Amino acid sequence: MVKNLQKHWLIKLCCFFCAILLWFYVNSTVRPMKTHIITGIPVKILNITSLTQAKLVFLPGQTLTVDVTIRGTEADLLTIDKGDFVATADLSKYVFRKGQVPIPVEITKQPNNVSILNNLTLTVNGKFDELVQKTFHIVPRTTSKVNGGYIAQNAVCKPAEVIVSGAAQYIEGISNVVANYDAKNAIIDVNTVSTLQALNSADVPYKDTEVTIEPTTAEVMVPVKKIKTVNVNIKTKGSIGKDMVLKSLLPTNDKVDIAGSTDALNSITGLDTEPIDLSAITNGKAVNAKLILPNGITIVSGDGTVTVNAVVSKIIQKNLNLSIALLNLSTGLTATFDPPGSTPPKEIMVVTGDANIINGLKDGDISCYVDLTNLVATPTPIELPVKFTLPDGVSTFSISITTVKVNIVTTVTG
Numbered sequence: 001m002v003k004n005l006q007k008h009w010l011i012k013l014c015c016f017f018c019a020i021l022l023w024f025y026v027n028s029t030v031r032p033m034k035t036h037i038i039t040g041i042p043v044k045i046l047n048i049t050s051l052t053q054a055k056l057v058f059l060p061g062q063t064l065t066v067d068v069t070i071r072g073t074e075a076d077l078l079t080i081d082k083g084d085f086v087a088t089a090d091l092s093k094y095v096f097r098k099g100q101v102p103i104p105v106e107i108t109k110q111p112n113n114v115s116i117l118n119n120l121t122l123t124v125n126g127k128f129d130e131l132v133q134k135t136f137h138i139v140p141r142t143t144s145k146v147n148g149g150y151i152a153q154n155a156v157c158k159p160a161e162v163i164v165s166g167a168a169q170y171i172e173g174i175s176n177v178v179a180n181y182d183a184k185n186a187i188i189d190v191n192t193v194s195t196l197q198a199l200n201s202a203d204v205p206y207k208d209t210e211v212t213i214e215p216t217t218a219e220v221m222v223p224v225k226k227i228k229t230v231n232v233n234i235k236t237k238g239s240i241g242k243d244m245v246l247k248s249l250l251p252t253n254d255k256v257d258i259a260g261s262t263d264a265l266n267s268i269t270g271l272d273t274e275p276i277d278l279s280a281i282t283n284g285k286a287v288n289a290k291l292i293l294p295n296g297i298t299i300v301s302g303d304g305t306v307t308v309n310a311v312v313s314k315i316i317q318k319n320l321n322l323s324i325a326l327l328n329l330s331t332g333l334t335a336t337f338d339p340p341g342s343t344p345p346k347e348i349m350v351v352t353g354d355a356n357i358i359n360g361l362k363d364g365d366i367s368c369y370v371d372l373t374n375l376v377a378t379p380t381p382i383e384l385p386v387k388f389t390l391p392d393g394v395s396t397f398s399i400s401i402t403t404v405k406v407n408i409v410t411t412v413t414g
Helices: 002-030 048-054 262-266
Strands: 033-046 056-058 065-073 086-090 099-104 106-109 123-141 150-152 156-158 161-167 174-180 190-195 197-200 211-214 217-222 224-233 244-251 255-260 270-272 286-290 305-323 325-327 333-337 346-354 367-371 382-385 387-389 394-399 403-410
Touching (some): 123 156, 224 262, 255 262, 367 382
Parallel strands (some): 033 086
Antiparallel strands (some): 086 106, 333 403, 382 403
């Protein structure tokens, strides 16, 4: 019984050693082959510029990878990863079109101890677009402000335009090509070179890999001028209509801000308007008058004109029937109109003036009289002038009596 058990364990032990020997033999001599898939091998795109002749562009930002099926021994496969492979796609070897197109891929580097089973069928889907060019006007832009009391005038870019090329979908999305510059606290002209940016409608710049701007930079020149506040001087020509009176002619703003060099500003205290033709003015009509600017001077804001408001009144006439008074007679004398006992004469006067004044005349506003100051008694009538006292803004158009005869005698007491 014991001998049988010992024989049984001896057989098992022999079988175990035989299996080990067989395993070493197979792996060292026969080396069975296996397959394995390597995923996510990056694809390097070659000769992208070759698409230019076809007016195409390979859209940037694409991450393309391939999977390869390899064959080798289990021991070799265990030591290989995707970093041991180089995959390329040469765009100069094929013809492409706009849209998503399959691109043949070649494995240009691989481990020597494995073979690739799908090397001839490797492709990736790449996206292509039309290559277009468009000319854009450069827009100078800044978020900073010059020093207080100064103004940054219109910036000028040189060149004024650039050519932007790239995929049609990018070019169509460009809203502006801008040249940013810094004018913070500037008191002299700003001259700088700015790197240009193409912006979409959200004001986000396109990357250099997406569009090409030619040239890439522009010179930005910004005149910076000092500001001064001066008076507006209204100038006129011609005459107001005969039946009108000009009461006032005033600008809406009687001061204006101008800009220029310090030397030029020092000699300026005001700006004249071009002459306003008074003959064309009607009541309540506003007139735009152009300001005359000396060389080197500009208006800070506005179009270089001022609004001038005219206040005009109509001239009218009025007939008045006035009594003639005898005034300033010396004591002890008596004065009467000649001939004695006649009805005192009436002065028929036509006055003219501003309608508002003439229509507002009241009794007593105009006096009509003969001045008897320092006169003495005379045996015969004296011819004396008729005088008038008129309110401001009223003048005589015509009078019916210019002189009267007056009798001056000594008063008889009794």
